[in-house]
Amino acid sequence: MSSFSVTEPSKRSKWFAGSLVILYALITMIPLAWIMLTGFKSPADAISYPPKVFFEPTLEGYVNLFTTRTRQTDEFLAANPPETWYEEIVRQYDMVIAGPSKFGERFLNSVIIGFGSTFLSIFLGTLAAYAFSRFKIPLADDLLFFILSTRMMPPIAVAIPIFLMYRQLGLSDTHLGMILLYTAVNISLAVWLLKGFIDEIPREYEEAALIDGYTRFQAFYKVVLPQAATGIASTAIFCLIFAWNEYAFAVLLTSGTAQTAPPFIPTIIGVGGLDWPAVAAGATIFLLPVMIFTVALRKHLLRGITFGAVRK
Amino acid sequence: MGHLATGKLCLMTETPITRAAAATPPTVARKIKGLSDRAIAWTFVGPTIFLLLAINIFPLIWTINLSFTNFRANRLNREVEYVGFRNYERILTDSDIWLNMQATAHFLFWTIVLQVLIGFTLAYLINKKFKGNDLWTTIIVLPMMLSPAVVGNFWKFLYQPQIGLFNYIVAFFTGKDPSSFEMLGSVDLAPWSIVIVDTWMWTPFVMLICLAGLRSIPDYIYEAAEVDRASKLRQFFTITIPMILPFLMLAVLFRGIENFKMFDLVVQLTGGGPGSTTELTSINLKREAFEKWRTGYASAYAIILFVTVFGLASIYVKALNKVKER
Numbered sequence: 245m246s247s248f249s250v251t252e253p254s255k256r257s258k259w260f261a262g263s264l265v266i267l268y269a270l271i272t273m274i275p276l277a278w279i280m281l282t283g284f285k286s287p288a289d290a291i292s293y294p295p296k297v298f299f300e301p302t303l304e305g306y307v308n309l310f311t312t313r314t315r316q317t318d319e320f321l322a323a324n325p326p327e328t329w330y331e332e333i334v335r336q337y338d339m340v341i342a343g344p345s346k347f348g349e350r351f352l353n354s355v356i357i358g359f360g361s362t363f364l365s366i367f368l369g370t371l372a373a374y375a376f377s378r379f380k381i382p383l384a385d386d387l388l389f390f391i392l393s394t395r396m397m398p399p400i401a402v403a404i405p406i407f408l409m410y411r412q413l414g415l416s417d418t419h420l421g422m423i424l425l426y427t428a429v430n431i432s433l434a435v436w437l438l439k440g441f442i443d444e445i446p447r448e449y450e451e452a453a454l455i456d457g458y459t460r461f462q463a464f465y466k467v468v469l470p471q472a473a474t475g476i477a478s479t480a481i482f483c484l485i486f487a488w489n490e491y492a493f494a495v496l497l498t499s500g501t502a503q504t505a506p507p508f509i510p511t512i513i514g515v516g517g518l519d520w521p522a523v524a525a526g527a528t529i530f531l532l533p534v535m536i537f538t539v540a541l542r543k544h545l546l547r548g549i550t551f552g553a554v555r556k
Numbered sequence: 557m558g559h560l561a562t563g564k565l566c567l568m569t570e571t572p573i574t575r576a577a578a579a580t581p582p583t584v585a586r587k588i589k590g591l592s593d594r595a596i597a598w599t600f601v602g603p604t605i606f607l608l609l610a611i612n613i614f615p616l617i618w619t620i621n622l623s624f625t626n627f628r629a630n631r632l633n634r635e636v637e638y639v640g641f642r643n644y645e646r647i648l649t650d651s652d653i654w655l656n657m658q659a660t661a662h663f664l665f666w667t668i669v670l671q672v673l674i675g676f677t678l679a680y681l682i683n684k685k686f687k688g689n690d691l692w693t694t695i696i697v698l699p700m701m702l703s704p705a706v707v708g709n710f711w712k713f714l715y716q717p718q719i720g721l722f723n724y725i726v727a728f729f730t731g732k733d734p735s736s737f738e739m740l741g742s743v744d745l746a747p748w749s750i751v752i753v754d755t756w757m758w759t760p761f762v763m764l765i766c767l768a769g770l771r772s773i774p775d776y777i778y779e780a781a782e783v784d785r786a787s788k789l790r791q792f793f794t795i796t797i798p799m800i801l802p803f804l805m806l807a808v809l810f811r812g813i814e815n816f817k818m819f820d821l822v823v824q825l826t827g828g829g830p831g832s833t834t835e836l837t838s839i840n841l842k843r844e845a846f847e848k849w850r851t852g853y854a855s856a857y858a859i860i861l862f863v864t865v866f867g868l869a870s871i872y873v874k875a876l877n878k879v880k881e882r
Binding site for chain 1: 838
């Protein structure tokens with residue numbers, strides 16, 4: 245930007261715009277920073293007035309998140325001195341660790357269902373998007389609108405018959421059931437995003453490949469797929485984030501085996517109500533991967549969000 | 557899935573044909589190799605359509621069917637009777653449901669107004685291309701990437717009257733006592749508490765769409781305006797605003813649909829309370845369907861909601877296309 249241009253903002257307006265945006269960004273970060281701070285507080289510090297920014301950090305929240313605890317008699321506590329650092333944390337409340345909590349399982353469920361449904365939506369979505377982009381499909385616009393319109397239904401409205409259907413098919417509270425459901429929800433977005441990316445790849449590449457003796461399939465996976473790789477990757481991230489964050493279906497259709505983390509985290513109960521440090525610890529573990537992902541892959545992600553929404 | 561398997565099979569056996577095809581003219585070659593384009597098109601689209609039919613359309617038809625019955629999902633042995641339009645009649649004449657609709661309208665209106673205003677302003681500022689703008693943009697985007705249920709649950713903590721950070725900060729700037737107001741507990745403030753969190757979370761989405769819009773305006777239009785000595789203010793109203801309008805309208809459409817369906821964030825924050833001041837239609841629907849187990853009634857309710865969103869969205873898209881054509 246060395247040459248003079250009338251459309252280039254002046255230095256002063258850049259500085260002004262920059263400081264306002266940074267101010268907004270910092271304000272918007274406060275709740276997230278507070279979640280992470282609270283995860284390292286003791287229950288007493290978490291509910292102190294005025295709210296504490298400086299405090300003595302402790303891993304109590306994390307220990308409580310991953311364990312279940314029971315109260316024990318003084319004789320028992322005296323006879324069994326704590327062996328590990330986490331036992332020691334629990335002992336200050338005259339408790340012992342009874343076993344692991346459900347958090348690990350719920351987190352693993354989130355991973356399995358998230359990745360499973362993302363893989364399936366991308367696999368099916370890429371094929372459909374390619375077909376919509378390259379072939380004359382009768383009523384293509386109507387079909388595309390139909391695919392998109394399935395997203396307009398409130399999840400609860402869909403959940404009623406799905407609940408009944410899954411009960412009949414034995415799919416309720418199973419990983420497979422949730423994977424299929426999230427795939428069905430994600431695929432509309434995937435097809436729309438991917439069609440946009442594939443539309444951008446010049447048809448000439450494939451035509452050249454076809455003339456060279458490739459079949460349509462070969463042209464598709466040897467020419468189009470590599471070209472669409474970034475688009476596919478960013479679409480995958482969107483699908484993954486949706487499945488990762490989803491709550492309504494998860495809370496209605498799962499209760500045990502296949503329950504994901506979002507319905508579980510708000511139910512972490514401590515002594516006398518919600519155990520806020522443990523809730524915050526769970527939230528941190530659950531949210532941090534998405535935040536790191538977003539910052540690390542910002543170039544593709546930001547393009548992807550607008551790409552899906554803005555097509556000409 | 558059967559179609560897909562045949563597709564793969566043909567892929568493996570076609571090498572000799574490919575070799576032969578190399579010698580034939582391309583137009584002929586295309587006809588004899590593998591599946592026809594049409595067959596491929598349907599094999600590719602088929603599984604997606606099938607999945608959507610099975611998990612979206614079939615349930616929708618089932619819901620329509622249930623909406624005419626008095627079925628209750630927790631009493632399977634009871635005989636199911638067809639009751640005609642009675643469920644619909646009861647819903648449309650129920651004054652409580654109109655209260656829920658009002659709560660939803662308040663939520664929709666204010667979230668859209670605030671998000672468009674703040675989102676557009678931010679996009680306009682970011683488009684000044686100051687140093688490091690892409691990193692700050694990403695940081696602003698973070699809230700919308702996170703799980704609404706988990707974040708909503710934590711906002712409940714921030715809104716606590718005595719110990720909550722939100723109340724403390726508001727008290728710090730206004731000089732009020734932080735325990736003198738309850739964001740989630742008071743009938744007047746609760747509807748605003750959900751507007752604030754939704755705006756915090758989703759303004760970045762509107763911002764990103766606006767940013768894409770601003771970046772799509774070619775520089776030469778401004779250069780031409782500059783040559784014509786149009787003032788900056790005039791340029792803003794005659795170039796920037798009209799050119800960004802379709803983008804803004806699209807952002808409003810997306811936010812409108814999403815917030816009409818709003819469930820996770822609000823159910824975690826307020827659970828619909830106090831009373832039913834923040835009981836948006838989705839939350840009310842969940843109560844009817846999964847707490848009171850009035851499945852038939854809830855199905856009719858779901859259909860009414862779906863028709864409303866679909867109808868409003870279709871009208872809106874028509875208007876949007878008119879704006880785009882100009």
